[in-house]
Amino acid sequence: MHRRLTLLASHLIKSKATPQIPHRSFSTMSSSKTPTDIHLYTAQTPNGIKVSMLLEELNLSYKVTELSFSKNEQKEPWFLEINPNGRIPAITDTFTDGKPIRVFESGAILQYLVERYDTEGKFSYPKGGREYWEVQSWLFWQMGGLGPMQGQANHFFRYAPEKIEYGIKRYQGETRRLYSVMETQLAKSTSGFLVGDKMTIADIACWGWTNSHDWAGVSLDDFPNVAAWVEKIKSREASARGANLSKSVRKNLTEEEKEKIAKEASAWILQGNEHTAKK
Structure with missing residues (x-):
């Protein structure tokens, strides 16, 4: 697993020349933020924003790749190396032993972040209490x-x-x-x-x-x-x-606009259902 993640990390560094890796990637690095090696893979969903909210509250710098569900990017081989379940959010990081680590499932990521980075207990309580x-x-x-x-x-x-x-x-x-x-x-x-x-x-x-x-x-x-x-x-x-980290965030939508978006999304949801049924 460590070897695969190390290779993946090297691969992602070269992502500009690798068309299968999404180009909707950006960094939140700032002089006022604590630097980290965290790379967040996410989308604008109730689960997807959990991690970016906590990262911002913890004032950590991190990289972001926004995945496109309509292009089924969450099912591509490179991402399945990060999350074998093919869902967002997921993160990679450099672990305490200096080797890459992946964490998937939003609840597990939240736990990982507070246990490792919330050293002052601003968003967590002492373990076991x-x-x-x-x-x-x-x-x-x-x-x-x-x-x-x-x-x-x-x-x-x-x-x-x-x-x-x-x-x-x-x-x-x-x-x-x-x-x-x-x-x-x-x-x-x-x-x-x-x-x-x-x-x-x-x-x-x-x-x-x-x-x-x-x-x-x-x-x-x-x-x-x-x-x-x-x-x-x-x-x-x-x-x-x-x-509101996502570049595709939409605000103050009318009911008609919501229905239009839902209709567009319905196509790839049903396509995903058909793909799953064939397995």
Whole structure:
């Protein structure tokens, strides 16, 4: 694995002359940021922005490659060496032993970043403590609940070629139920965040999904504490930079514009379904 990643890293350095590697790559290097060897592979999705939000909050410099789903770049051999599951986000880095490391799955990346780079505990709690395990609980709650359920709501409401009412109601209803769980938690919070007295990776993991509630056809009108929490994080300069890192980010879309984008995306989603079914 180390040898393959080392070869891949060398290959990516030469990416300007390698057409199969996406050209939508850029660096966030700045004199005010802590330099790292992190290379983020991402796209403008609720999962994709988690990592860039945390990287910006940690004030780390990093390289970015934005993958195109319509071109199926996440399934190309070079990227499967980084994430064998062919999904974003993923990162590569130079590990503590001086050798390359890959980390995939957004929750695992968030954990990796705070355990390695959040040395002052600005977005995490000491490992093994009560707050640490509470953060872990909410992180896995998002990974196993909020993300998958709202993702299905997105699919049936926006992308499915047939409007199946059962699917729409089932997953919108489950998304609302999960929002109500967050509403109860935030109503008890004195800080306005999910755990303890500060924003953590639990908040970052959940925010991208909740912020895109309207894409799933779900309103926050019944969840005032969730709505306030969404705005609280959105107002943070670093989080806003990370959430809008993609060159393809679209803001203030009308419902007609959303439907147009969904229709365009539906084609490659269905193509991916057909490809998977043949395996």
